[in-house]
Each structure stands twice: as C-alpha cells, then as structure tokens.
Amino acid sequence: MDYIPNPGRYQSTPNLFRRCGNSGLLLPAMSLGCWHNFGAPGTDAGHHGDDASFHENARQMLFTAFDLGITHFDLANNYGPPPGAAEVRVGRILREDFAAHRDELIISTKAGYTMWEGPYGDWGSRKYMLASLDASLKRLGLDYVDIYYSHRPDPGTPIEETMGALEQAVRSGKALYTGISNYKAPQTAAAVKTCRENRFPVPIIHQPKYSMFERWIEGELLAVAEEAGIGLICFSPLAQGLLTDKYLHGIPADSRATLGGFLQPTAITDAKIAKVRALNALAQARGQSLAQMALAWVLRHKVVTSVLIGASRPAQIKENLAALHAPPFSADELAKIESILAG
Numbered sequence: 001m002d003y004i005p006n007p008g009r010y011q012s013t014p015n016l017f018r019r020c021g022n023s024g025l026l027l028p029a030m031s032l033g034c035w036h037n038f039g040a041p042g043t044d045a046g047h048h049g050d051d052a053s054f055h056e057n058a059r060q061m062l063f064t065a066f067d068l069g070i071t072h073f074d075l076a077n078n079y080g081p082p083p084g085a086a087e088v089r090v091g092r093i094l095r096e097d098f099a100a101h102r103d104e105l106i107i108s109t110k111a112g113y114t115m116w117e118g119p120y121g122d123w124g125s126r127k128y129m130l131a132s133l134d135a136s137l138k139r140l141g142l143d144y145v146d147i148y149y150s151h152r153p154d155p156g157t158p159i160e161e162t163m164g165a166l167e168q169a170v171r172s173g174k175a176l177y178t179g180i181s182n183y184k185a186p187q188t189a190a191a192v193k194t195c196r197e198n199r200f201p202v203p204i205i206h207q208p209k210y211s212m213f214e215r216w217i218e219g220e221l222l223a224v225a226e227e228a229g230i231g232l233i234c235f236s237p238l239a240q241g242l243l244t245d246k247y248l249h250g251i252p253a254d255s256r257a258t259l260g261g262f263l264q265p266t267a268i269t270d271a272k273i274a275k276v277r278a279l280n281a282l283a284q285a286r287g288q289s290l291a292q293m294a295l296a297w298v299l300r301h302k303v304v305t306s307v308l309i310g311a312s313r314p315a316q317i318k319e320n321l322a323a324l325h326a327p328p329f330s331a332d333e334l335a336k337i338e339s340i341l342a343g
Helices: 051-067 085-097 099-104 126-140 159-171 185-198 221-228 270-285 290-298 314-325 331-342
Strands: 017-019 026-028 030-033 072-074 106-111 145-150 175-181 205-207 231-234 304-309
Touching (some): 026 304, 051 314, 085 099, 085 126, 126 159, 145 205, 159 175, 159 185, 304 314
Parallel strands (some): 072 106, 231 304
Antiparallel strands (some): 017 026
8 A cells, every 4th residue: 555644744743843953954853763673574572573564564663753743764784683674674665655755854874883794894984984875875775865974983993084984975975964973072072173174064963872871971972062063863762661661560571671682681670670660650740651751851952953762663653752742841850850860
C-alpha cells in the first residue's frame, strides 16, 4: 500500500521545531534514531524474525514519526547490526515510500568508528571519512545527506584533516551541513577554531550522550557549544531505557540489560533503582511518564536543539513525543530532581 503522509503533520505538535545553533536549519525537538531496530531480522527488540515483518515494523516507525512532524532520521555507517544494515534498511524505505518527500527530510550519517578491516576503516582520516560517505550514500540510495558527522575525535589524526574532510564533503555536494559527535569541550573548541581559521564550514551540530544519569556536558560543553553557535542533539536521553518504567521492579527478561548491549546489569543497582522510582513518582505528579519527563528535562537547555529517541514500535514514538505537551519545569520540580539524583 502506498504511504500517504498525514496532511496535518506540521501542525500536530506546536513548537516542535527549534533552530540548530546559529544555522538556518530547523530540527524537530525529537529526532528518530535508527541505531537499533533497523538492521537485520531478529536483531530488534520486537524479535521480528523474518524480513517481511521486520521491514514492515521499520516502515511503520518511520511513517509514524513523519506523520507527527519528525523530519529527522539519524544514522551512522556502522548502525545495524550488522554494520551498514540500518542504512540499507532506511535507504530502501526512503526509495520505496518517501521518494516524493526527500526535500522534507533531514537524513544524517556519521563515520568514525570501526567499519571495515585494515587501517582505513576507522577513526578520522580523510581517506576513511570520504570513502565511508560514498559507501553510506550508496547504501542509502541518496545523492547527498543533510548532515555528515565525525562520529568521534581521532587522537592520531590532525583535527585539520578531519575537519577538512568534512569541508570536502560539503564542497562536493555530498553533504549540506557538518557535525561532530562524542567530542569533549576542548576538542569541540579546537574543531571550531580550526574551521574558522581555514574557512571550513563550522559544524552546526554536536551529538553527545546526555541524560539525568550522564551529565558530563554540563561541565564546559554547553558553554562552548553556545559560544560557537552549535546546537546539541543528545543521544541516550533515557539512559538505554533505565529512565523508563521498565526497571521499576527489577530487570525484565527482554530488556537490553539482559540481551546484551551498553546497559549492563551491574549498572542497575538498588540505589539507582531507588532514584528511578522517586523520579517516576515526580513524573506522575507532573502528569507524565518517567520517559516523557526525562526527555523534557534534557530539552530544558536552550542550546539543546533536539533529543534522539529510539523506538522498537510506532506507539513508543507517540508516547515520547507527548513529552513536548507538558508545562515547563518549575524551580521546585528541578530542585526535587537534583535532590533525587544526588541521593
């Protein structure tokens, strides 16, 4: 069946779009990350073992997001599993279902982590960055991506080389904007300084990990990004699912903590669960789920343009987006959150 987008998609969520730093680009306050659940059959949280059902679930998630005004789909060369599979999956959906709406979409991808064997398939050399972009475009079936990131800083490659590779991607027409991810504050400042001195396009966006349980960006990065005119798009805002109601009563058998991944069972301590329960009670008092409150909390910073949400089914996207309908935090609520997090 041909996909017909919701004609009211840009009116369904008031104030959904935010300016990305000092750029001209507007991004939805919630963007859909395609890190999980878009790779090979059987690798998703829903355990869709055959390709037909897996692909249909992926389609419906992208449809649901776009119907709600979420125009940004975030990828990387190594997303899957296996690496590259998410770009192939999303590329097929873009070709078969979104071809008439390409100009309404922001498609981003990245390079910086291990992608292929040998010395040229990792880190931030010009060789890797540009070869990876060509491979990503082929998998996606696109002529260009809207944002191309350096996925992590490379201690063995001059920052001028990595930023120069991003500049070449823009100059060649294969990317419209550049971004960085996982750069600490001094590395971000160095990247901006290099771009300004060499008249390279300054990255408009930085993708750091940030949540109530991962607050490193509050040290210096927020100030550095604001001074440089860079918008932040935060990944893992729900701490790999810990900041949801999933772990209120222990570790479920079907959770990421038991199935393997970045969230390890050893990280789910009694003390942390006690904090999750207290945060959940505060969220309920606000008329929100814990996940919705956690997302709204990340978005409270003016320099944060968007949060990346992951989903295993369409309903999760709707639930998360409802976080934008809640009133702003009061000073008392923010103080209570700080008290809970402090233990």
